[in-house]
Amino acid sequence: MLKIRAFCPVCEEKTSLDYIEGHRKVLEDYGILNVTSYNKDWIKNPHAYGVVAEKDGELVGGIRVEIADGIHKLPVETAVGKMDPKVYELVSKHRMEGGTGELCGLWNSKAVAGQGISILLVRAAISLINQLKFRTLLGICAEYSLPMFSRVGFIIDTSLGENGNFKYPTSEYQANVVGILNAESLATSTPFDRERMLFLRNNPHITTKETGPKGELEIEYNLLVPCFKPVEESLIEKQI
Numbered sequence: 001m002l003k004i005r006a007f008c009p010v011c012e013e014k015t016s017l018d019y020i021e022g023h024r025k026v027l028e029d030y031g032i033l034n035v036t037s038y039n040k041d042w043i044k045n046p047h048a049y050g051v052v053a054e055k056d057g058e059l060v061g062g063i064r065v066e067i068a069d070g071i072h073k074l075p076v077e078t079a080v081g082k083m084d085p086k087v088y089e090l091v092s093k094h095r096m097e098g099g100t101g102e103l104c105g106l107w108n109s110k111a112v113a114g115q116g117i118s119i120l121l122v123r124a125a126i127s128l129i130n131q132l133k134f135r136t137l138l139g140i141c142a143e144y145s146l147p148m149f150s151r152v153g154f155i156i157d158t159s160l161g162e163n164g165n166f167k168y169p170t171s172e173y174q175a176n177v178v179g180i181l182n183a184e185s186l187a188t189s190t191p192f193d194r195e196r197m198l199f200l201r202n203n204p205h206i207t208t209k210e211t212g213p214k215g216e217l218e219i220e221y222n223l224l225v226p227c228f229k230p231v232e233e234s235l236i237e238k239q240i
Contacts, residue, residue, distance in 0.1 A: 009044075019059060047066065049132065058111075065102070103122065127198075140166075141176055143174045
């Protein structure tokens with residue numbers, strides 16, 4: 001059985017370090033090591049939350065949601081902000097209009113390759129938005145992963161870069177800055193993916209079956225976010 005669960009990096013250092021190591025191995029296999037979502041800064045970020053997939057006690061995949069708090073830059077800002085400063089304006093605008101966050105750091109190991117774990121992690125992470133209490137979800141995705149991100153509601157922001165395109169993480173690759181303008185209603189996702197995300201939102205702790213490319217998978221979900229603290233509350237405490 002595969003387990004997919006939410007965690008708070010500031011409360012689970014070992015899980016965070018295992019996540020970083022698993023992500024490193026995957027990027028190394030592709031010869032990529034300069035991706036901004038691959039770093040350790042988020043471990044100490046109180047507004048970063050993770051979702052991991054575990055099999056036989058080992059991490060086999062992960063993804064994060066980082067909330068814009070006006071202090072910590074989102075990975076998309078660090079990644080392409082120097083190429084197009086309008087990214088900073090975009091994040092600031094959405095932060096002031098209901099809050100915004102970023103879906104980032106997606107990876108899965110070779111042990112589960114081809115089983116459809118990536119889309120399960122993406123849907124699970126997006127289902128957390130009602131708990132994390134913000135409105136707009138951003139991301140930066142590679143060209144090959146755009147179809148998957150489109151399924152769950154992401155739309156290319158053509159106002160950025162070259163019609164939404166950036167040469168990232170190297171000149172050999174193309175990436176897109178994407179967003180879900182209403183991550184609560186999920187209106188831009190496909191009907192099937194929307195139904196699955198709303199199902200997880202309404203049933204965050206459940207064992208169920210998911211259909212992947214290699215057949216059915218039994219998944220134990222635990223998507224109740226531990227130790228959540230609203231951005232406004234923690235910033236007030238910091239000022240005091």
